[in-house]
Amino acid sequence: MRKSSFKMVSVLMAVLLMAGVLAGCGGTASNDIKIGILSEMTGGNATFGNSMANGAKMAIKEANAKGGLLGKQITAVIADNKSEPSESANAMTKLATQDKVVAVTGVFSSSNAIAASSVAEASKAPFLAVGATNPKVTVDEKTGKVKDYTFRVCFIDPFQGTVGANFVLNTLKLQKAAVLIDNSSDYSKGLSAFFKDAFTKGGGSILTEEAYLQKDQDFKTVLTKVKASNPEVIYVPGYYEEVGKIVKQARELGITAPIVGGDGWDSPKLVEVASAAALNNTYFTNHYSVDDTSPISKAFVDAYKKEYGQAPDAMAVLGYDAANVLIDAIKRANSTESGKIREALAATKDYPAVTGATTLNTTHDAVKSAVIIEMVDGKQTFKATVKP
Template sequence: MLKRLLTGKTLLFLLLLAAMGITAGCGDTAGDSIKIGMVYELTGNTASYGTSAANGANLAFKEINANGGVLGKKLEIITADNKGEPSESANAMTKVITQDRVVAVTGFTVSSCGIAGSVVAEDNKIPFVAAATVNPKVTVDEATGKVKDYTFRACFIDSFQGTVGANFAWNSLKAKKAAIMVDNSSDYSKGLAKVFKSVYTERGGQIVSEEAYLQKDQDFKATLTTIKAQNPEIIYIPGYYEDVGKIVKQARELGITIPILGGDAWDSPRLAELGGAQALNNTYFTNFYSVEDKNPVSNSFVEAYQKEYGQVPDSMAAMGYDAARLLVDAIKRANSTDANKIREALAATKNFPSVSGEMNLNESHDAVRGVVIIEMKDGKQVYKETIKQS
């Protein structure tokens, strides 16, 4: 009887220890490696973004390991696919944190996915650096308005990108009347549209038409005909490249020749394939990065990326590279894999050498960095200017 009781107590004790190990927010640092989780959109409609960002991150991790790793250990990268879906994002984050026992996570290029991933990171108290998710709700809890403790990002947010877009439309393109097409299924699109509208109307611009569509829609001609009838001088489309390419192509077929402007989600080699090189002339978008925006970090990155993958990096590759380096830089400065120490180091980030120049993290855990203006000319991206964030 006593033996059975002791056995039962021992089993209970072991179960409690196991539960504590799962929920304590500490990854597995045993052995000769440090486990880092990497969660990206590797399949689905936004796989072009996730694949490029993952390539950039893998290049950064490879360089770090080639230079001796961090804290005397090599990095072991645990990769998961969020499939471009919020529910899958939560599943992927849960797996790398609770099963693979990573000490921190980087990844995500889609805002709705990053929001879902951040919930899991916060619940498990694991540092998370998002690469290219611009919606404010990634780092700030929508219900409470409180900055999330363990979530950070390497990119700017909608409010800055949308402001730059509105100012560019008003000041540079001299457009006084605008139409907006928003993807009603996307937090990213709705957030950018809201900021653009607010800033553009404050400048004196008039919004003559606001129309909505949903991802995976194929025929936009009825909506574009409605917009054309209002005689706008510019159309703002903060959508993803899969939809934008089709929208621009159909707009030009309807005789709409005015400038069309968008955000960073336009950035994909597939945009020109979908829209057509000529149709995309007289279109512009705000972005994180351009290979033509020269600085020593960017030059080194471009050279290494071309050597590794045989192609010029896009902005998502640059953001994946920056996010991975930012996370490892924090681990180095923390001199620890303890979650709280990494979190504190991330929050204190100043003067980080990103591929687009010096970068800081502000009180909301968002990157303070420049916005690049890109013009499409004959199917190619042409760098126009960089707008610095104060």
């Protein structure tokens, strides 16, 4: 081959290679707009993750049926974090660098969201967390600065813990509490701290504080210590697998005091693990109740039942809301550039979400109401709505 011909072939190959790279970058170079759904599809929080993903997929399906986004169809790219922080970081890396998504939504666990946000910040990938309530998700623990690219559509634990404490003090009229904390969970440690602070400031007292770890099976030793302190109420800010076992074993030990917790309880499997009878006289704070009779809620519940053959839980609704907030931000940005999407997310105000009008504040957290759920014969029963 002559030298000039070799140069021409080399230039052609370089052009083709660059075209391939650009075609794989997503956004405007692609025929679709890719949105990542990072979720706990397997592992200990799988019921949350699958509900979340179902809600997000339904929102994307509805948007595509209405013509898509910026003249293109939306493709959902689902990544499983296996309910583990390290896998959450790995999955976020893959979404941002290999799948070339323009933004990511999802994640229930605060520990998983904190791990994912580190990658999102480094890669400048807009990330809208769904159910992660610990303040460290959106605010850097070391610097105290708000993270540029990380947001969430749920309330945060200072609010949730205060709602729980005030419910115990003012509605249940109880002032002596025991607290069980999952020491392997940022969510549990954070929520318990805010509950204790609000509870003691409100005149209550913490009689004892015991710890456990995720995947523990036998809680009777710590529950025996709790029983000895004779509390009027027990606060358990954990996830449904451990909570179900704790409630069941507490009742087996003869503990009849009310047991109160947070949104980590919200799973159909809670009843399977604990039993309906054991869950009587238990309550938890949550993002949403299917008993909500507003037109927007009823429309969503009907559509979700038609799509998946079952009623939605709070994570399904939040997954749906998050995907819609993200789609709305991209639409307002009129761009798939990460910086413009970030700016549009930060400007979100009074978005008409199913879980209530959603505004993202200066710390990138949602300002919205909470609900109190009572378990009655194995069924979630709406108790009250608490506004921020």
